[in-house]
Amino acid sequence: MNSRPAGSARDYSIMNPSVATAPRYDADARRFVLRQALSDVLPVQCLLTGAEETTPFECDGLSAFRQVPFAVALPETEAQVRDVLRACHDLKIPVVARGAGTGLSGGAMPHADGLVLSLAKLNRILELDPVACTARVEPGVRNLAVSEAAAPHGLYYAPDPSSQIACSIGGNVAENSGGVHCLKYGLTVHNVLGLRGYTIDGEAVTLGGAALDAPGLDLLALAIGSEGLLLVVTEVTLKLIPKPKIAQVVMASFDDVVKAGDAVAAIVAAGIIPAGLEMMDRKATAAVEPFVRAGYDLNAEAILLAESDGTLEEVADEIAEIERVLRAAGSTQCIVSQSEAERLKFWSGRKNAFPAAGRISPDYYCMDGTIPRKHLGRMLRAIEEMEKKYTLRCMNVFHAGDGNLHPLILFDAHEPGEWERADRFGADILELCVALGGTITGEHGVGVEKLGSMCVQFAPAEREAFFAIKRAFDADGLLNPGKAIPTLARCAEYGRMHVHAGALPFADLPRF
Amino acid sequence: MMEAALADLRDRIVAANAAKTPLRLRGGGSKDFHAEALIGDELDTCAHRGIVDYEPSELVVTARCGTPLAEIEDTLAQHGQFLPFEPPAFGEATTIGGAVAAGLSGPRRASAGAARDFVLGAHLVDANGELKRFGGQVMKNVAGFDASRLLCGSLGVLGLIAQVSLKVLPRPYDEITLRFDCDVKAALALFHRWRAQPLPVSATSWHDGVAAVRLSGSPSALRAARAVLGGSVLDTTQAPTWWLGLRNQTHDFFRRGDKPLWRLSIPATAPIGAFADGLIEWSGALRWLHSAAPAGEIRAIAEKLGGTAMLWRGACATTRFHPLAPANLELHRRLKREFDPNGIFNRGRLHPEL
Secondary structure (H helix, E strand, C coil): EEEEECCCCCHHHHHHHCCCCCCCCCCCHHHHHHHHHHHHHCCCCHHEECCCHHHHHHCCCCCCCCCCCCECCCCCCCCHHHHHHHHHHHCCCCCCCCCCCCCCCCCCCCCCEEEEEEEECCCCCEECCCCCCCCEEECEEEHHHHHHHHHHCCCECCCCCCCHHHHHHHHHHCCCCCCCCCHCCCCCHHHHHEEEECCCCCCEEEEEECCCCCCCCCHHHHHHCCCCCCEEEEEEECCCCCEEEEEEEEEEEEEEEHHHHHHHHHHCCCCCCCCCCEEEEEEEHHHHHHHCCCCCCCCCCCEEEEEECCHHHHHHHHHHHHHCCCCCCCCCCEECHHHHHHHHHHHHHHHHHHHHHHHCCEEEEEECEECCHHHHHHHHHHHHHHHHHHHEEEEEEEEHHHCCEEEEEECCCCCCHHHHHHHHHHHHHHHHHHHHHCCCCCCCCCCCCCCCHHHHHCCHHHHHHHHHHHHCCCCCCEECCCCCCCCCEEEEEHCCCCCCCCCCCCCCCCCC | CCCCCHHHHHHHHHHHHHHCCCEEECCCCCCCCCCCCCCEEEEEEECCCCCEEEEEHHEEEEEEEECHHHHHHHHHCCCCECCCCCCCCCCCCEEEEHHHHHCCCCCCHHCCHHHHHHHEEEEEEECCCEEEEEEEECCCCCCCCCCCHHHHCCCCCCCCCEEEECCCCCCEEEEEEEEEEHHHCCCCCCCCHCCCCCCCEEEEEECCEEEEEEEEHHHHHHHHHHHHHEEECCCCCHHHHHHHHHHHHCCCCHHCCCCCEEEEECCCCCCCCCCCEEEEHHHHCCCEEECEEEEHHHHHHHHHHCCCEEEEECCCCCCCCCCCCCHHHHHHHHHHHCCCCCCCECCCCCCCCC
16 A cells, blocks of 8 residues: 655655764775674575665655665574674664565665664464464564464454555554554554564563563553564564454445534444444545445545444444434435445445555555544545645545544656645645644654654654653664654754644644 | 643652652552552642543543542443443542553453553653643554553653543443353353353453353343353342442452452463462453462462462562563663653652662
């Protein structure tokens, strides 16, 4: 699910670390020393240093930001991970851990003077316990592979990010990935019981485990979503849950986006927590329908997909209630899936929204803010205004149930100025998210992409607290430096002020 | 502008930090026993109270730390909602700040999640008196480190948790409790079988020859589950009393003072031996035991089973909390040093060295 502003790489140098304290001696000498050190701990096939070998690692799913790394290590064992970290720690070489490279915020973008530490070869499911309902896996295991392995036992792993076919569990842990079912089943943090990993000095740490709690501070929760800044994960214990007996989805049309947004709040207010609650605006349905023929109502300004899962009895009750609430909220048409095939057909459009955007536009830029549900309609109206301001189109697909927005800004990277306009358009959306009491990233992470927006969401004192946490784990700032937390200098350069939730109405948001 | 009660707390913190004198943060005081040590001048948070924001359709409640837990639960109940992690109230004075600082969860923990799973945001007053806002009021938020979840269960050692935002959920339509007369091994076997099936189990327990399971959901779902599970239905006055007795530990089992009471948090599938004097929750993952055995012995067993043992009530020549692994303790030390360099907040409460 990549955005594809290929070729629109902009100067990434402003993203360079100010956390890292790597000594800057001659690049060739550093490469020589690092190769020497790593060749002692890695088999020859596990270390890549030539440009033709390292270039494939120059970006993750956010390809607008690229950097060929200094070297790439592909350890095959946990001990090798430890030894690589120790070597880099001794030499003060920055380390960027990488899973499948499907992230959308540039969290795995390499460091010019650093090593990319790919966990791709650590891809074994170590243990699957169908009685305890847990799986112990290495970080390179693909998200979907866990559910596939659990399926014979009637179990699955709940978080299902849209990239689940390719993305790795290690990457999910780093980003605290979500998916379309997190309203009911939670994010990665709710579905990981424990992990093992190494801090930059090669010290092994075990956080959480197969028990439901552990003494001391909740370092497990802190590690999840830490974007590779605190430790490198080598083993994860996942919670598996029983597969629901049945799932059904209601597809509802609305002639007004605000009504659709209000319907989302009405479902929740009625005491229903759907397994999935998604919204697409007219531009999105128009883009996907010719592509997948999901049967979407192209006259609707917005459609909602509300799914119920559970036992036959539960689902029958809940679907009836959802339908009642949606009609009361002004739905012009409600269709309930009558078979598994039809349910998947209704979902196919939503699941193909990103490729559809790629089909109708040379490039698209996917945003990821979250707002309180009640503001969904207001946000859609504001995005319409921004489309006029930046003369770019934007199609909207939302995880409406949890207020998580994925506006897809359409642009052409080969048209001068379009990427810059898309970039500012996106920043405006994120600032409005903060002003409405939400956040600049719901599930994609900050990476390098949203460093500027972090300055809007957090005051200097809070950013300093994040650096304090970083120092406690990694005093030299060697793990994924320059990502996730902006420095004071970075925020000064960004030039936008910290917005406290609700403090500034949208019309007054600063523009530069 | 800071509210007056919060400004008072901040001023005391700033003064204590300047003088490097320890402060003992205290809400309702119902969990004074839940501490390695109580050191320093008391800083009573109760005046900083009140629900700041609650919109049922957003599924979030935001409240100041001194707000009584009962006030929050009453407000949620008026809108058919609740705190799914069922935080225990060991007294009427329990505050939401204390509940989050302790991070404890009740009988629903194994199915609904723990206190930390419902923390969406928190305000922290640090040792410099600075107010820091972490997280927020939305379900999905990965901006910055998850400091608000770090504060949950921190027992105040990183600073004053001044305000919290918690995810809430609709109350289940209905609940019934089924009872099975069986020994502990048979009870664990039942729990294991149920866990791997899509059943609306919301709590389990075993004590004194009786396994109990609570089911939550729509009437039709409960009827269907009952047909699968069997057992006999506990009457509707008895059942809530039973689960509340476990949650708030008002049941006689928790009040016996003859031997120390141990809390074993271990994998649910850990084998069980003689357990006549025990009580089980969380499908086997939480095991309570009155035992006069040496602490070292109990802790060694818990570790061997893949978990930890905490001395919950009673006297015993040992620390209350299970010792931290050296690498984890080192991270604790460094975090404490970063957040509270003079060590003023709840010194020694979570760990003798913090």
